[in-house]
Amino acid sequence: MVEALELDEVPEHLFVIGGGYIGLELSQAMRRFGSRVTIIDRNDRPMHREDDDVTEALQSIFQDDGIEFVLNATVKSISGTSGKSVKLVIRQRGVEKTLEGSHLLVAAGRSPNTNGIGLELAGVELTDGGYIKVNERLETTASGVWAIGEVAGSPQFTHVSADDFRVVYDSITGGKRVTTGRLVPFCLFTDPEFARVGLSEKEAKAQGIAYRLFKIPMEAVMRASTLSETQGFLKALVEADGDRVLGFAGFGVGAGEILSSAQIAMIAGLPYTILRDALLTHRPLWRALFRCSPRCRRYQNQPLRKASPLWQLSTSA
Numbered sequence: 494m495v496e497a498l499e500l501d502e503v504p505e506h507l508f509v510i511g512g513g514y515i516g517l518e519l520s521q522a523m524r525r526f527g528s529r530v531t532i533i534d535r536n537d538r539p540m541h542r543e544d545d546d547v548t549e550a551l552q553s554i555f556q557d558d559g560i561e562f563v564l565n566a567t568v569k570s571i572s573g574t575s576g577k578s579v580k581l582v583i584r585q586r587g588v589e590k591t592l593e594g595s596h597l598l599v600a601a602g603r604s605p606n607t608n609g610i611g612l613e614l615a616g617v618e619l620t621d622g623g624y625i626k627v628n629e630r631l632e633t634t635a636s637g638v639w640a641i642g643e644v645a646g647s648p649q650f651t652h653v654s655a656d657d658f659r660v661v662y663d664s665i666t667g668g669k670r671v672t673t674g675r676l677v678p679f680c681l682f683t684d685p686e687f688a689r690v691g692l693s694e695k696e697a698k699a700q701g702i703a704y705r706l707f708k709i710p711m712e713a714v715m716r717a718s719t720l721s722e723t724q725g726f727l728k729a730l731v732e733a734d735g736d737r738v739l740g741f742a743g744f745g746v747g748a749g750e751i752l753s754s755a756q757i758a759m760i761a762g763l764p765y766t767i768l769r770d771a772l773l774t775h776r777p778l779w780r781a782l783f784r785c786s787p788r789c790r791r792y793q794n795q796p797l798r799k800a801s802p803l804w805q806l807s808t809s810a
């Protein structure tokens with residue numbers, strides 16, 4: 494994966510195995526450099542764990558860019574040399590097909606590099622997946638030995654690995670910081686960005702958590718309009734029987750920045766009404782959060798240029 498960042502040529506036809514964060518970010522970049530790009534994934538959509546409206550919007554924007562998707566496909570064999578020519582045999586819906594291109598990026602996930610380095614000699618045990626076994630203070634099974642970051646099975650983001658350091662530091666210096674209960678945000682750096690923190694609709698439904706959904710298209714965000722970047726939407730999940738924010742997802746320009754305001758409200762346990770009623774400057778992107786609220790009735794059901802509703806509110810089953 495990292496080698497792709499060091500490439501000094503534009504691939505003629507790049508195959509990307511894996512439609513996750515890294516696969517999507519690098520696919521879009523390479524496509525915009527001029528490469529033909531085909532994303533192959535065994536699921537029926539990219540970023541398949543995300544809500545359907547997110548994955549549909551992502552796929553549609555990528556297809557508009559000219560990126561091809563081969564979905565519901567498993568790779569049976571690979572031959573050739575990336576950089577010269579590669580041949581992939583895939584199986585898609587029971588049919589075997591051969592695809593030929595010039596370069597290959599495997600972005601199908603990372604695995605811990607823990608084999609054969611003598612961890613067992615130090616009494617450091619591994620999980621079944623090969624990650625270092627740790628408790629919520631990141632202590633391993635060997636006294637006085639800690640593990641942090643991806644190798645300890647933490648969510649695979651730089652900010653999580655950095656926070657793991659703070660947990661270990663606290664552990665050593667008598668503090669109480671733990672890894673459990675962390676609110677882990679993330680941002681997919683595509684254009685536009687996708688950022689999420691807390692519960693998605695899929696997760697809320699799977700966990701039987703009732704919620705109210707507040708959702709607006711980016712077209713309703715004034716700053717997005719002035720930037721001529723109106724693709725996407727913002728949505729917030731709010732408690733069904735209270736006003737606390739359960740989750741926030743943004744697919745649009747500056748979504749990663751907007752997310753932080755929602756996350757701070759979540760960390761503080763603030764009701765969404767605080768965001769709604771705050772006197773915010775006119776018109777940074779995060780002012781959009783004000784519009785993610787039912788108080789904004791003047792926007793309700795007004796037709797937009799693309800005839801999408803400017804304001805939607807629904808309640809989960």
Ligand SMILES: Cc1cc2nc3c(=O)[nH]c(=O)nc-3n(C[C@H](O)[C@H](O)[C@H](O)COP(=O)(O)OP(=O)(O)OC[C@H]3O[C@@H](n4cnc5c(N)ncnc54)[C@H](O)[C@@H]3O)c2cc1C
Nearest residue numbers: 494495515606610641642643644648649650651652654682
């Ligand atoms: C292409 C790409 C893009 C990414 N973009 C983002 C992003 O935008 N935002 C984000 O939050 N995260 C991103 N990530 C994920 C992020 O890079 C990782 O989650 C983060 O680096 C994990 O930190 P870490 O310290 O656990 O591991 P690493 O950063 O992987 O550090 C582990 C280090 O240990 C070394 N090492 C491994 N085995 C041994 C050994 N046996 N002996 C000695 N040294 C060893 C490695 O060489 C490496 O230097 C990206 C990852 C990739 C691959």
